[in-house]
Amino acid sequence: MDWYDMIGASTRLVAIIGSPIAQVKSPENFNRHFEHNGLDRAMIAVDLTEGQVADFVAMARGWQNLDGFVVTIPHKNAVARLIEDLSPRARFLGAVNVVRRHPDGHLSGDMTDGAGFVDALRARSFSVEGKSALLIGAGAAGSAIAQALAETGLAELSIQDIDAMRAKMLVAKLASAFPECHCAVATGDVQPFDLVVNCSPAGMRDFDPQPVAQSIIEMMPADGLAAEVITSPEHTVFLKAAAARGLAVQTGVEMAKAQFELLAQAMGIMDGNHHA
Numbered sequence: 001m002d003w004y005d006m007i008g009a010s011t012r013l014v015a016i017i018g019s020p021i022a023q024v025k026s027p028e029n030f031n032r033h034f035e036h037n038g039l040d041r042a043m044i045a046v047d048l049t050e051g052q053v054a055d056f057v058a059m060a061r062g063w064q065n066l067d068g069f070v071v072t073i074p075h076k077n078a079v080a081r082l083i084e085d086l087s088p089r090a091r092f093l094g095a096v097n098v099v100r101r102h103p104d105g106h107l108s109g110d111m112t113d114g115a116g117f118v119d120a121l122r123a124r125s126f127s128v129e130g131k132s133a134l135l136i137g138a139g140a141a142g143s144a145i146a147q148a149l150a151e152t153g154l155a156e157l158s159i160q161d162i163d164a165m166r167a168k169m170l171v172a173k174l175a176s177a178f179p180e181c182h183c184a185v186a187t188g189d190v191q192p193f194d195l196v197v198n199c200s201p202a203g204m205r206d207f208d209p210q211p212v213a214q215s216i217i218e219m220m221p222a223d224g225l226a227a228e229v230i231t232s233p234e235h236t237v238f239l240k241a242a243a244a245r246g247l248a249v250q251t252g253v254e255m256a257k258a259q260f261e262l263l264a265q266a267m268g269i270m271d272g273n274h275h276a
Contacts, residue, residue, distance in 0.1 A: 012041045013065055014267055017056060017079075018072030021047040023204065023232035025256045026070050026263070033260070041269065043070075050074065057082045061105040068100040068267030073201065076111070076140035083109040092177070093147060095140035098266040110266045113141045114148025116259030117197075117227070120250055123258060126225050129153035131194035134186060136160050136211050138170045141229050142199030146170060149195075150178035158193070160186035161200075192219045196242075197227045203236035212238050217245055228252045 016026045030043040046069075048056055053075050060066060071079045076095040080086060083096060085108040090096045096109030121128065128149055135146050138161040150157060157174070161167035167185045174183045193216065202211035217226070226242030227250040239249045264270035 007042050010040055012067055014043045014067050014269065015046050015069040016043060016072060017046045017048045017069055017075055019047050019049060021045045024072055025231045025253060029260050053078045054082055060101055061107060066101050067269050070263055071097050071099065080109060083107050093143050095143065098263050100267045111144050112259055112262040112266060114144035116262055117145045117255050118148045118152050120254045120258040124250060128195060130155045132156040133195040133197065134158045134193040134216065136198045137200030138167045143170050145197060145199055146174060150174050150181040154181050156182045158184055158186040190215045190219050192221055194221060194224050196220065198238050199229050203230050203238055210237050214241060217242055220247055225250060229255060231256050
């Protein structure tokens with residue numbers, strides 16, 4: 001019998017909400033894990049409009065066979081405003097990417113994008129300590145990654161966003177919390193960054209513009225790393241350009257895999273000993 005034929009009334013559920021939802025990898029990762037371990041669990045993907053986020057969160061409080069849900073673009077900030085119990089990093093960022101539903105309907109939220117990104121870097125033995133980075137996109141994921149990089153020992157961080165005020169506000173917040181990391185809004189000047197991260201959605205569609213100037217890619221040192229948060233396509237125009245230059249690249253899929261256990265633990269369906 002196929003695994004999906006066994007989903008029934010006793011199945012414990014988790015969900016992922018966002019829009020568009022078709023590109024996310026979490027359902028595949030979670031459902032493969034549940035099947036491999038013979039667990040009566042399933043993850044469902046919910047393509048949710050922004051106007052119904054509050055309704056979904058209210059429904060989740062009473063959804064008794066739901067253990068939690070993952071949050072992806074563009075709902076991370078909105079859900080954080082609807083959850084009263086936030087982890088320190090989620091509160092600092094004003095965003096969540098995972099919510100746990102407790103048996104009494106109480107909801108608690110965390111933001112693991114930054115930790116997942118740094119774990120993916122560690123998996124490929126790339127250390128950010130004392131290095132410089134350029135981060136494109138100061139939204140929820142970008143803010144979380146910026147915070148994690150500053151916390152992990154990055155020396156210099158330049159942030160670029162199409163919304164200049166959003167970039168400026170993030171820089172101010174990071175500069176206050178991590179004075180040892182020199183944070184600034186990107187000036188547009190070409191300089192050699194050890195790490196360049198695209199945290200913007202540019203690259204999800206074939207006709208999207210290249211989010212990172214070719215001159216920046218050309219200036220990166222030979223041992224530099226180009227990284228992406230987009231999972232589909234796995235190899236974006238940016239990563240292809242960096243690979244053509246001979247640079248190491250880290251895909252959004254690597255970050256998603258690194259986050260799997262963090263998300264599962266946050267929803268209470270896996271403990272530190274890797275059991276769900």
